[in-house]
Amino acid sequence: MRKPCCDKQGNNRGAWSAQEDQKLIDYIKTHGEGCWRSIPEGAGLHRCGKSCRLRWINYLRPDIKRGNFGHDEEDLIIKLHALLGNRWSLIAGRLPGRTDNEVKNYWNSHLQKKLINMGIDPNNHRLNQILPRPRAEHAAPVMATSTTTGSKNNVAATKPKKISNGDSTDRVSDTETCLEDENEESMVTQQAATSCSSSIHIDLNIAAPASPGQRTTFENKQENCKWGKTSSTVVTDPSSLPTLLLFR
DNA sequence: AAGAAGACCAACCGCACTGAA
DNA sequence: CTTCAGTGCGGTTGGTCTTCT
Incomplete structure (x- = not known):
């Protein structure tokens, strides 16, 4: 089967810090959502692209509605x-x-x-x-x-x-x-x-x-x-x- | 007050699909 | 046609918070 994309050594895992969030937000604000693979490098993040995508989609996107479900x-x-x-x-x-x-x-x-x-x-x-x-x-x-x-x-x-x-x-x-x-x-x-x-x-x-x-x-x-x-x-x-x- | 159990949720993992080479 | 990289999705895990005993 395919190799996982996140097998790169040295990548951070686990919870995201505020700094990492900010880096990702800043990068996407200026460059937009594009090639997720290149985002970590471009943003200076030690994360795999998949992880960045997940963080953005599930948490950082500006249109995310948080809080209880109606x-x-x-x-x-x-x-x-x-x-x-x-x-x-x-x-x-x-x-x-x-x-x-x-x-x-x-x-x-x-x-x-x-x-x-x-x-x-x-x-x-x-x-x-x-x-x-x-x-x-x-x-x-x-x-x-x-x-x-x-x-x-x-x-x-x-x-x-x-x-x-x-x-x-x-x-x-x-x-x-x-x-x-x-x-x-x-x-x-x-x-x-x-x-x-x-x-x-x-x-x-x-x-x-x-x-x-x-x-x-x-x-x-x-x-x-x-x-x-x-x-x-x-x-x-x-x-x-x-x-x-x-x-x- | 403290430990155990339960609840919640962010993040990870593996697989499938698509499209380019 | 085949292979492979990139991406998206659903399932699962594990950490943290809350409630119960």
């Missing part, structure tokens, strides 16, 4: 996850100012637990057979309070190892979307979007994400028709799916 953002993530699975960059693309890493972390640390508490399997967004018994004072679904479940280990335990069979479409196989069988995804997403209750009005067409210039592999695949699966049936009425609780 209620509608949460709602949107859940809905998008139901549609798209673990395609975090796509999901993040619909949330202005949010990064894929942030969305992913929020999902793993908050939303999974929330869904579990609501009796919904976060992997496929289906209603679980056995609902967790709500506490008397919390008859309605509520935000996950501090529970003993859902620790890092528990979360990890729910995640099967990545299946690497060379078929990139299977990269989301561990968290199948409830609409996984769709091959007319954009159509379905539109339908789902219209069936969302909602104060949230979004365009769920699979198109260029909110952040300009960012083109995902997923979208490339879309364009190249590599989604490939043609055998599955198209569910034209999402309301017929018993699983899409959140779209009612």
